[in-house]
Amino acid sequence: METTLEIYDTTLRDGSQQEGISLTVSDKLRIAQLLDDLGVAYIEGGWPGALPKDDEFFRLAQSRLNLRNAELVAFGSTRRPGTTADKDPQLRALLESGTETICIVGKSWDYHVREALRTDLDEGLAMIGESIEFLRSHGRRVFFDAEHFFDGFRSTPEFALAAARTAAEAGAERIVLCDTNGGTLPHQIVEVLGKVEAEIDVPLGVHFHNDAGCAVASSLAAVEAGAVQIQGCINGYGERTGNADLCSIIPDLVLKMGQPVVTQEQLRMLAPISHHIAELVNISLDPHRPYVGTSAFTHKAGLHTSALARRPDAYEHIDPEKVGNRTRMVVSEQAGRASILNKAKELGFEIDDAAARKVLEEVKELEHRGYHFEAADGSFELLIRKALGWKQDLFHVESYRVNIERRAGEEVSAEATVKVVVGGERRITTGEGDGPVNALDTALRQALRPVFPQVADLRLTDYRVRVLDAADGTGATVRVLLETSNHTDSWGTIGVHQNIIDASWEALSDGIVVGLLRSAATEDPLAR
Numbered sequence: 001m002e003t004t005l006e007i008y009d010t011t012l013r014d015g016s017q018q019e020g021i022s023l024t025v026s027d028k029l030r031i032a033q034l035l036d037d038l039g040v041a042y043i044e045g046g047w048p049g050a051l052p053k054d055d056e057f058f059r060l061a062q063s064r065l066n067l068r069n070a071e072l073v074a075f076g077s078t079r080r081p082g083t084t085a086d087k088d089p090q091l092r093a094l095l096e097s098g099t100e101t102i103c104i105v106g107k108s109w110d111y112h113v114r115e116a117l118r119t120d121l122d123e124g125l126a127m128i129g130e131s132i133e134f135l136r137s138h139g140r141r142v143f144f145d146a147e148h149f150f151d152g153f154r155s156t157p158e159f160a161l162a163a164a165r166t167a168a169e170a171g172a173e174r175i176v177l178c179d180t181n182g183g184t185l186p187h188q189i190v191e192v193l194g195k196v197e198a199e200i201d202v203p204l205g206v207h208f209h210n211d212a213g214c215a216v217a218s219s220l221a222a223v224e225a226g227a228v229q230i231q232g233c234i235n236g237y238g239e240r241t242g243n244a245d246l247c248s249i250i251p252d253l254v255l256k257m258g259q260p261v262v263t264q265e266q267l268r269m270l271a272p273i274s275h276h277i278a279e280l281v282n283i284s285l286d287p288h289r290p291y292v293g294t295s296a297f298t299h300k301a302g303l304h305t306s307a308l309a310r311r312p313d314a315y316e317h318i319d320p321e322k323v324g325n326r327t328r329m330v331v332s333e334q335a336g337r338a339s340i341l342n343k344a345k346e347l348g349f350e351i352d353d354a355a356a357r358k359v360l361e362e363v364k365e366l367e368h369r370g371y372h373f374e375a376a377d378g379s380f381e382l383l384i385r386k387a388l389g390w391k392q393d394l395f396h397v398e399s400y401r402v403n404i405e406r407r408a409g410e411e412v413s414a415e416a417t418v419k420v421v422v423g424g425e426r427r428i429t430t431g432e433g434d435g436p437v438n439a440l441d442t443a444l445r446q447a448l449r450p451v452f453p454q455v456a457d458l459r460l461t462d463y464r465v466r467v468l469d470a471a472d473g474t475g476a477t478v479r480v481l482l483e484t485s486n487h488t489d490s491w492g493t494i495g496v497h498q499n500i501i502d503a504s505w506e507a508l509s510d511g512i513v514v515g516l517l518r519s520a521a522t523e524d525p526l527a528r
Contacts, residue, residue, distance in 0.1 A: 033065060292325060
């Protein structure tokens with residue numbers, strides 16, 4: 001009987017071992033629900049009996065999770081050396097987790113049996129067989145993770161096969177071959193799988209780490225070689241260099257290999273779920289990550305953008321909407337006229353060729369001076385508007401002043417004063433802040449709020465500074481990139497100057513201008 005290919009997610013257990021990740025029980029419950037929405041077959045929830053947090057997760061999961069697609073799995077290890085399965089507290093904890101399926105890990109490399117467990121090979125095999133039989137006797141389905149299998153097979157194939165055979169004979173429903181050190185190459189994976197399949201009459205799974213950069217490729221090669229279960233983590237999370245990245249494996253299987261491991265509707269949730277989980281683990285997602293990164297379908301070169309204007313598939317290997325992503329155009333000195341036209345259209349503006357050429361020349365000139373519009377779509381929007389004849393008349397800044405003071409034994413304080421003409425009235429306001437940019441932001445908002453109360457909805461979400469010519473030391477020109485957002489949108493603006501305060505002011509004030517223009521409460525002469 002042919003077994004359907006399964007996706008087994010271990011983000012909540014193996015993925016959480018990544019440096020910098022510490023999930024609360026609430027985080028784990030939310031991630032588990034997202035994984036179920038994605039349509040994976042199994043969700044490994046954690047290691048009950050080893051961590052109190054995981055004990056609580058499995059207890060709460062029974063009432064708080066509503067899994068429609070996935071099955072929750074408890075993870076643990078075989079019994080300890082020199083004891084019996086029925087007296088092993090960790091195996092008891094696995095039963096108490098309440099899951100129907102349990103995955104246990106055991107040693108399949110003789111080196112680890114002797115050196116890590118400090119026991120003989122016969123006992124190592126007995127630990128595997130007796131643990132599985134014990135769990136099976138209590139009505140549980142069991143998967144067996146053969147730890148260090150590929151290293152063990154390379155070293156002593158007889159024992160590695162004996163470990164897998166013992167698990168199969170004891171009733172394990174999947175034998176999962178693990179590349180725990182992550183150093184095996186795809187062609188070696190295929191060779192070993194063929195030899196194991198000839199000896200073991202139980203469906204095989206695989207579990208790869210990415211230390212050699214091959215975890216995704218090895219997973220796909222394993223599917224071609226007959227593996228029926230692929231283990232991995234969302235966004236490739238995991239110890240050292242991470243686990244096999246399910247955000248690449250799943251679309252590769254569905255779109256490239258015709259393996260319906262999730263539905264087309266579920267696949268369209270991939271990018272949003274990837275980003276949502278990245279927020280929960282509090283690690284920024286690499287924008288260049290395949291399929292789900294914000295730059296995965298972003299185009300910069302003029303040759304690419306002009307071709308995409310005619311044929312969307314010219315420089316994209318899939319339709320990005322299939323994985324919940326989208327095509328983006330960024331503008332730089334490498335842009336052509338088509339890039340300007342496409343980016344303007346993306347922002348909601350229709351411009352003619354003459355205006356596009358004018359904007360292109362200005363972009364090239366400004367980038368020569370240090371501006372960088374790839375991450376500053378708000379500033380680029382203002383360039384488009386000016387090319388269409390728009391003038392910034394929301395407010396006019398006459399001047400600003402910033403004072404920084406630090407007294408002995410006290411914290412640094414900043415105070416800013418701005419003189420602004422807004423709504424036909426000249427206003428002078430003062431703001432205090434932790435630093436000069438914060439103080440300027442506070443003062444400008446105070447001046448604008450009586451006429452534009454919607455400034456209260458704008459907030460600064462990112463602030464980055466780069467020195468452009470470090471050889472000039474403290475007199476170097478700096479580039480400030482600032483991100484502003486409201487409840488539904490975000491945009492970047494840029495400032496460049498030898499004075500970091502002036503560069504910051506340019507990015508800050510432009511960010512507020514864009515926010516006001518995008519507000520429904522502001523009358524926009526170029527309403528999109």
